[in-house]
Amino acid sequence: MYHSIYDLVTGPLTWLGFGVLVLGGLFRMVSLYSLAKKKDASSIAYNKAKYGIRSILHWITPFGTLGWKENPVITVVTFVFHICLLATPIFLGAHIDLWDLNFGVSWPALPDHVADIMTVLVIAAGCFFAYRRVVDKTVAFVTTWKDWFALCVTMGPFITGFLAYHQIFNYQFMIVLHVITGIAWLLFIPFGRLSHAILGWYSRVYIASEFQGVRHAKDW
Amino acid sequence: MYNEIFDRKIEDVGLQTGIDRLTPEKIEKTVKQVLEGETGAKLKVYHDTCVRCGMCAKACHFYQSHLEPSYSPVAKIHQSIGVLIEKDGKVGPDFIYQCAQIAYTECNLCRRCVHYCPLGIDTAYMMSTMRRICHKLGVTPQYIQDTAHSHSATMNQMWVKDDEWVDSLLWQEEEARDEFPDMRIPLDVDGVDFLYSVIGPEPKFRTHLIYQAAAIFHEAGANWTMPSEPGWDNSDMAMFSGDFEMMGRLKRAHFECAQKLHVKRIVMGECGHAFRSIYDQGNRWLGWKDYPVEVVHSVEFFTELFKAGKIKMKAKHPGIATIQDPCNIIRGRGLYDHLRFLAHEVCEEIVEMAPNGEHNYCCAAGGGIINCGPPFKNVRMSGNKAKADQLKAAYDKGARTILAPCHNCHGGLEDIIHHYGIDMEIKFLGDIIYANMVKTKAVEE
Ligand code: HEM
Ligand code: SF4
Ligand code: SF4
Numbered sequence: 001m002y003h004s005i006y007d008l009v010t011g012p013l014t015w016l017g018f019g020v021l022v023l024g025g026l027f028r029m030v031s032l033y034s035l036a037k038k039k040d041a042s043s044i045a046y047n048k049a050k051y052g053i054r055s056i057l058h059w060i061t062p063f064g065t066l067g068w069k070e071n072p073v074i075t076v077v078t079f080v081f082h083i084c085l086l087a088t089p090i091f092l093g094a095h096i097d098l099w100d101l102n103f104g105v106s107w108p109a110l111p112d113h114v115a116d117i118m119t120v121l122v123i124a125a126g127c128f129f130a131y132r133r134v135v136d137k138t139v140a141f142v143t144t145w146k147d148w149f150a151l152c153v154t155m156g157p158f159i160t161g162f163l164a165y166h167q168i169f170n171y172q173f174m175i176v177l178h179v180i181t182g183i184a185w186l187l188f189i190p191f192g193r194l195s196h197a198i199l200g201w202y203s204r205v206y207i208a209s210e211f212q213g214v215r216h217a218k219d220w
Numbered sequence: 221m222y223n224e225i226f227d228r229k230i231e232d233v234g235l236q237t238g239i240d241r242l243t244p245e246k247i248e249k250t251v252k253q254v255l256e257g258e259t260g261a262k263l264k265v266y267h268d269t270c271v272r273c274g275m276c277a278k279a280c281h282f283y284q285s286h287l288e289p290s291y292s293p294v295a296k297i298h299q300s301i302g303v304l305i306e307k308d309g310k311v312g313p314d315f316i317y318q319c320a321q322i323a324y325t326e327c328n329l330c331r332r333c334v335h336y337c338p339l340g341i342d343t344a345y346m347m348s349t350m351r352r353i354c355h356k357l358g359v360t361p362q363y364i365q366d367t368a369h370s371h372s373a374t375m376n377q378m379w380v381k382d383d384e385w386v387d388s389l390l391w392q393e394e395e396a397r398d399e400f401p402d403m404r405i406p407l408d409v410d411g412v413d414f415l416y417s418v419i420g421p422e423p424k425f426r427t428h429l430i431y432q433a434a435a436i437f438h439e440a441g442a443n444w445t446m447p448s449e450p451g452w453d454n455s456d457m458a459m460f461s462g463d464f465e466m467m468g469r470l471k472r473a474h475f476e477c478a479q480k481l482h483v484k485r486i487v488m489g490e491c492g493h494a495f496r497s498i499y500d501q502g503n504r505w506l507g508w509k510d511y512p513v514e515v516v517h518s519v520e521f522f523t524e525l526f527k528a529g530k531i532k533m534k535a536k537h538p539g540i541a542t543i544q545d546p547c548n549i550i551r552g553r554g555l556y557d558h559l560r561f562l563a564h565e566v567c568e569e570i571v572e573m574a575p576n577g578e579h580n581y582c583c584a585a586g587g588g589i590i591n592c593g594p595p596f597k598n599v600r601m602s603g604n605k606a607k608a609d610q611l612k613a614a615y616d617k618g619a620r621t622i623l624a625p626c627h628n629c630h631g632g633l634e635d636i637i638h639h640y641g642i643d644m645e646i647k648f649l650g651d652i653i654y655a656n657m658v659k660t661k662a663v664e665e
Contacts, residue, residue: 074275195269216553
């Protein structure tokens with residue numbers, strides 16, 4: 001019973017997750033780009049890689065922009081959150097072992113205790129975001145179920161992964177839950193709030209070109 | 221939720237009359253028409269990806285002044301167009317009142333918040349789209365709608381009749397006889413270096429600005445003209461009321477009046493929104509990536525005159541001045557260096573406001589808010605304590621003059637200094653240049 005569930009989630013369902021991530025992501029990018037060409041021609045006419053790259057370099061630098069400077073706490077938490085969020089699943093030893101086992105590819109892994117700390121950092125940052133959504137009136141005012149959903153989907157695999165790794169509660173149950181929440185991650189990145197991971201780059205390049213190209217001004 | 225918190229409804233006869241004529245069906249149809257017909261990926265992506273982090277809150281002078289959640293940029297979206305998108309336009313007339321009040325009177329479309337949003341979300345674009353929907357629903361504040369009506373009836377903002385326009389120019393020419401005996405305000409001269417265009421309020425009640433500009437051009441030996449035909453007014457309240465068709469007609473008339481006269485370029489007076497309408501919105505509506513006739517703002521043109529040595533100052537403006545960077549020419553068109561160069565050429569000493577340049581705070585008059593008239597004056601006053609604080613800080617450093625090369629900034633700051641009791645005077649560049657330049661062609665005093 002357990003093995004068949006485990007095989008199901010790590011087999012076909014994981015394929016489904018990656019499939020939706022890649023195909024869904026591509027679909028969103030292509031369909032939105034063609035919509036932009038059709039409807040926003042007067043906006044995207046100014047798009048230039050030079051403008052986009054300049055802007056992205058500023059915005060991926062902590063405190064590199066006015067927005068980051070004026071919100072120092074969010075800046076630190078956001079950078080820690082996102083770096084750990086992306087690096088931990090990619091460089092976790094156990095994940096790389098799976099890639100090696102199934103596809104024969106591998107790359108250097110993070111030491112397990114470092115990955116563990118990074119997981120804790122993601123959870124802590126997530127708790128901070130949740131705290132803001134309730135306590136900070138400005139954020140609470142604009143928060144909807146979509147934001148809670150995005151936060152929960154994002155946190156799921158980290159919480160379950162942490163519990164499984166430390167063998168808190170039932171390991172077998174946790175690991176299945178971990179895989180399922182991980183798949184949810186992949187499923188939802190192309191859509192809704194989490195699509196900022198893919199589409200944010202586009203809106204950045206666009207507004208960078210709008211500012212630098214049309215307005216001759218910085219967008220940071 | 222939003223509706224419960226929106227407790228600041230202001231009575232406006234234009235908004236109310238429009239609302240009284242609405243039905244839910246009409247709202248739904250119009251919202252869909254605009255969302256599906258006129259917007260595309262931009263709006264969708266902004267709506268989907270805004271992570272509601274609230275980082276943009278601090279950007280907005282309305283939020284900074286009230287420190288109240290419902291004034292943050294993202295909250296403006298959340299209480300208006302965001303709901304229309306989510307509900308596919310299925311909202312009642314009262315909700316549209318709220319949308320209109322927020323979009324027309326609580327956002328200057330100044331785009332300061334873009335500097336704060338990591339995802340590059342353009343709240344001003346969302347608010348502009350909201351106004352577009354309101355315009356199509358016939359729900360617009362009375363005063364700004366009146367200027368839009370004037371635009372469509374007369375092609376100028378102030379109901380100036382064709383003969384009154386020419387009369388005002390002749391009058392100013394005559395006024396100049398005592399000071400500059402051979403100064404002309406050339407009309408419809410073909411093929412000259414530039415056509416000078418102004419906004420409707422100049423002939424209406426700020427004619428001395430035309431006099432001053434003509435005196436500066438005269439002193440510089442410029443080869444210029446003004447048009448006698450409609451198209452002379454470069455202002456554009458239709459752009460802010462959401463009447464984009466009218467915006468297009470206005471800009472076409474403006475460009476065409478320069479083309480008919482075969483001038484090399486257009487020089488615009490010291491106005492911000494008119495400039496925005498030719499480099500940003502009107503030109504694009506007409507399908508021009510740039511524009512059919514080169515256009516420069518006074519700030520650029522005066523810089524040229526000073527750099528070429530065509531205008532020299534007899535004395536600099538005394539005392540300490542500070543600079544109001546108009547959103548539409550600084551954050552909007554990167555004329556920061558030009559303005560700093562000029563400010564230091566014409567003023568004895570400058571102290572800067574903080575923040576300044578492309579990070580400046582709007583005067584709260586821009587984006588058409590001041591044109592929404594008396595009912596909303598206090599929205600601008602209470603909503604720009606941030607600017608009053610900046611001005612007070614500059615005052616404490618000794619500044620008594622505010623240099624503001626924009627009509628809207630003038631109107632907005634004039635109200636702010638009175639409201640907050642700040643003892644400063646506001647000047648156009650033209651005021652200072654005219655008053656203090658070397659006048660080689662003037663009658664000896
Ligand atoms: C790789 C590109 C990505 C970029 C550039 C990016 C950027 C951002 C930015 C700028 C914010 C707003 C600041 C904040 O509140 O922290 C944000 C928030 C957020 N991001 Fe990302 N992100 C990326 C990927 C992801 C991914 C892959 C996920 C999860 C699947 C994710 C989950 C979140 C969540 C949940 C928030 C909201 C935090 C809150 O509740 O305030 N992001 N992201
Ligand atoms: S800063 Fe941008 S992403 Fe964050 S709430 Fe404001 S508009 Fe949304
Ligand atoms: S007034 Fe300016 S800063 Fe405030 S929401 Fe509008 S565009 Fe953004």
